[in-house]
Amino acid sequence: MSYADSRRDYAAHVWAHLRKDLLLEWRRKEAINGMLFFSLLVVVVFALAFDPTAYPSIARQISGGLMCVAVLFAAMSALNQSWARETQNGVLDAHRLGPAPLSALFVGKALANFLLMTAVELVLALVFAVFYNLHPLGEAWKLLLILPLGTWALVVNGTFFAALSLRTRNRETLLPLVLLPVSIPALLAMIQATTAVLTGEFEPGLWIKLLVGYGVVFTTVCVLLFETILGAD
Amino acid sequence: MVTETYIVNEKNTSGAGRSGWGLLGLTLAVLAVGFYEAMTAPTEATMGNLQRVFYYHFPQVILSFVFPYLNLGASLLYLWWRGRNHDRALAADAFALASAEVTVLYATVGLATGMLWGRAAWGIWWTWDPRLTTYLLLWLLYVSYLLLREFSAAGQTGVVSAVLAIFAAVDIPICYMSIRWWRTQHPAPVFGGGADSGIDPGMYAAVWWNLAGWAMWGAFVLGLRYAIERRRQRRNEDDALGFLSEAEGAR
Numbered sequence: 128m129s130y131a132d133s134r135r136d137y138a139a140h141v142w143a144h145l146r147k148d149l150l151l152e153w154r155r156k157e158a159i160n161g162m163l164f165f166s167l168l169v170v171v172v173f174a175l176a177f178d179p180t181a182y183p184s185i186a187r188q189i190s191g192g193l194m195c196v197a198v199l200f201a202a203m204s205a206l207n208q209s210w211a212r213e214t215q216n217g218v219l220d221a222h223r224l225g226p227a228p229l230s231a232l233f234v235g236k237a238l239a240n241f242l243l244m245t246a247v248e249l250v251l252a253l254v255f256a257v258f259y260n261l262h263p264l265g266e267a268w269k270l271l272l273i274l275p276l277g278t279w280a281l282v283v284n285g286t287f288f289a290a291l292s293l294r295t296r297n298r299e300t301l302l303p304l305v306l307l308p309v310s311i312p313a314l315l316a317m318i319q320a321t322t323a324v325l326t327g328e329f330e331p332g333l334w335i336k337l338l339v340g341y342g343v344v345f346t347t348v349c350v351l352l353f354e355t356i357l358g359a360d
Numbered sequence: 361m362v363t364e365t366y367i368v369n370e371k372n373t374s375g376a377g378r379s380g381w382g383l384l385g386l387t388l389a390v391l392a393v394g395f396y397e398a399m400t401a402p403t404e405a406t407m408g409n410l411q412r413v414f415y416y417h418f419p420q421v422i423l424s425f426v427f428p429y430l431n432l433g434a435s436l437l438y439l440w441w442r443g444r445n446h447d448r449a450l451a452a453d454a455f456a457l458a459s460a461e462v463t464v465l466y467a468t469v470g471l472a473t474g475m476l477w478g479r480a481a482w483g484i485w486w487t488w489d490p491r492l493t494t495y496l497l498l499w500l501l502y503v504s505y506l507l508l509r510e511f512s513a514a515g516q517t518g519v520v521s522a523v524l525a526i527f528a529a530v531d532i533p534i535c536y537m538s539i540r541w542w543r544t545q546h547p548a549p550v551f552g553g554g555a556d557s558g559i560d561p562g563m564y565a566a567v568w569w570n571l572a573g574w575a576m577w578g579a580f581v582l583g584l585r586y587a588i589e590r591r592r593q594r595r596n597e598d599d600a601l602g603f604l605s606e607a608e609g610a611r
Binding site (some may be wrong): 129295345 | 500530
């Protein structure tokens with residue numbers, strides 16, 4: 128098989144996994160409903176800590192960070208579930224036996240999680256803008272670059288670590304414990320870039336570059352190591 | 361049968377045990393000299409006796425940057441040997457565990473001595489300056505590594521933790537850069553701009569003796585922890601074999 132053929136083959140596998148995950152989610156809507164309601168609750172609960180409409184400049188300074196944290200917490204609640212459905216009826220072992228490249232399974236699932244998270248974020252951004260009375264002072268279009276990049280950085284590692292903690296005891300507790308320390312640079316860059324756009328006080332360029340770099344590095348590491356952790360026992 | 365093998369194992373390691381005790385004695389002697397040097401070194405001009413914390417803070421921090429590399433090396437070796445040489449893979453895994461624990465130990469002491477110093481010199485226990493923040497992240501990463509080992513399923517601990525070790529090693533330089541950018545973009549705290557580089561030559565002896573002593577102490581604790589972990593692995597294997605032969609006998 129030629130190189131171009133094998134590449135097309137790989138893309139077909141990724142597409143099959145992506146389609147399957149989105150279809151399952153479309154039929155049950157478990158993850159997305161949970162995440163949406165959870166992030167709405169985060170918006171309400173954080174409003175108790177300070178009055179966002181009375182102090183617009185404080186609201187601008189911290190709501191970027193609040194939103195990223197809400198997204199991260201919502202993601203952690205959904206990521207474990209996205210692998211849990213693969214463990215039923217020994218599906219995961221079947222994947223391991225099959226001839227398809229295992230990393231295609233990972234890439235497909237990470238993309239599916241990414242699309243779900245992006246949908247949640249679009250809603251969440253609107254909710255934040257309304258409830259916290261936000262008017263970005265910087266260039267708002269840059270958010271269209273920052274949010275997907277930041278989400279991918281969180282989701283690619285999150286999907287990987289969810290697979291890693293799949294067969295551990297109390298995996299619900301374990302996922303945040305391993306995911307958060309590794310994700311701190313991405314989270315920091317995402318928060319700083321969003322804050323830069325909202326306050327207009329500094330340029331987000333540096334942070335966007337960091338997000339790109341982080342995404343490239345960790346996507347590579349995840350794809351390379353995925354087969355190792357799936358065949359861990 | 362199980363106990364017999366256990367005793368044989370103990371005999372095998374007794375040579376290493378003797379040299380281990382020798383290393384401990386030598387380490388304690390070097391640390392004693394280090395203590396003497398630290399207490400008799402010239403008193404620092406502005407900070408006075410308080411500066412003597414430095415002779416302990418500096419070696420601990422420097423060494424806590426060395427052990428993570430050992431952890432990464434052992435983790436890579438583990439992944440390499442896993443399907444090829446079972447015993448070597450187990451040894452690499454034990455070494456990775458030991459070096460991660462020593463990393464957390466030294467980083468904890470480094471953080472604690474740093475905070476003591478900060479409280480006395482700057483009046484605050486903690487500040488989010490680049491070095492302190494990056495160092496705290498290093499500590500967090502290796503604590504999460506140990507937690508993962510704790511939680512993971514018995515047969516998987518090695519692989520899962522070796523993979524996390526690779527992630528941690530990749531993450532540290534990115535952390536370092538990002539936090540540097542973060543804290544320089546915002547107004548930085550005024551203090552801690554670095555002493556006018558260098559120390560009084562009279563202080564060198566205290567620094568080097570303590571660095572050597574704590575490096576040896578680290579090597580000793582690491583070796584001891586490694587030996588204990590190896591012994592635990594052997595006992596586990598013996599237990600498993602024992603159960604197997606019992607099951608055979610019952611059939």
